[in-house]
Amino acid sequence: DGGITQSPKYLFRKEGQNVTLSCEQNLNHDAMYWYRQDPGQGLRLIYYSQIVNDFQKGDIAEGYSVSREKKESFPLTVTSAQKNPTAFYLCASSIAADWTEAFFGQGTRLTVV
Amino acid sequence: AQSVTQLDSQVPVFEEAPVELRCNYSSSVSVYLFWYVQYPNQGLQLLLKYLSGSTLVESINGFEAEFNKSQTSFHLRKPSVHISDTAEYFCAVSNFGSSNTGKLIFGQGTTLQVKP
Numbered sequence: 001d002g003g004i005t006q007s008p009k010y011l012f013r014k015e016g017q018n019v020t021l022s023c024e025q026n027l028n029h030d031a032m033y034w035y036r037q038d039p040g041q042g043l044r045l046i047y048y049s050q051i052v053n054d055f056q057k058g059d060i061a062e063g064y065s066v067s068r069e070k071k072e073s074f075p076l077t078v079t080s081a082q083k084n085p086t087a088f089y090l091c092a093s094s095i096a097a098d099w100t101e102a103f104f105g106q107g108t109r110l111t112v113v
Numbered sequence: 114a115q116s117v118t119q120l121d122s123q124v125p126v127f128e129e130a131p132v133e134l135r136c137n138y139s140s141s142v143s144v145y146l147f148w149y150v151q152y153p154n155q156g157l158q159l160l161l162k163y164l165s166g167s168t169l170v171e172s173i174n175g176f177e178a179e180f181n182k183s184q185t186s187f188h189l190r191k192p193s194v195h196i197s198d199t200a201e202y203f204c205a206v207s208n209f210g211s212s213n214t215g216k217l218i219f220g221q222g223t224t225l226q227v228k229p
Contacts, residue, residue, distance in 0.1 A: 004156075031214070035217075035219075041221060042117075042220055043157075044219075045217070056214075058216070096215070103159075104157040107155065
């Protein structure tokens with residue numbers, strides 16, 4: 001089945017550590033996105049990539065980094081510079097020529113302990 | 114800049130009653146409009162979308178939304194809700210046309226609580 005796979009589902013991080021969230025898609029979509037979800041705030045865009053080896057900052061990129069070395073993969077690293085990383089992280093993808101629908105993964109819940 | 118406002122953070126309703134979840138947006142350019150649904154600890158699923166044409170769009174599970182350009186609204190309605198409709202609902206917009214990058218601007222979400 002085609003879809004977006006995020007792993008792990010739950011992740012715990014100690015303060016001062018970097019962690020990487022995985023996002024893989026087999027939909028052959030060109031564009032991929034990372035959103036952060038906090039209660040009562042909806043979803044906010046962290047980074048997005050429209051093509052391999054290229055990505056742009058979203059609205060809340062500080063403290064995060066990404067790479068897009070393969071079309072199928074768009075990992076997100078939460079660095080120690082992110083002061084409030086506890087949140088639900090969602091990865092999405094869409095067809096570049098279409099832009100009319102984004103498909104979402106099941107999310108990763110990150111907790112700082 | 115674009116923004117989306119969902120006017121109600123929580124909407125409690127009894128089973129089989131009608132419901133309306135309100136969404137207003139602000140944009141200087143034309144937009145695509147979306148409603149997504151999220152069940153607990155899961156990702157978002159597309160419920161319905163307005164791209165062009167008829168201003169009334171429907172989903173396969175009985176929801177409908179009407180695009181009102183003059184009021185910049187895209188309210189979601191269902192004439193009779195089920196317990197299984199209990200979830201969080203997000204309204205979102207993206208740019209229409211050449212400036213579109215697929216980025217979505219989301220509202221804050223509305224929790225629909227269907228009571229027996």
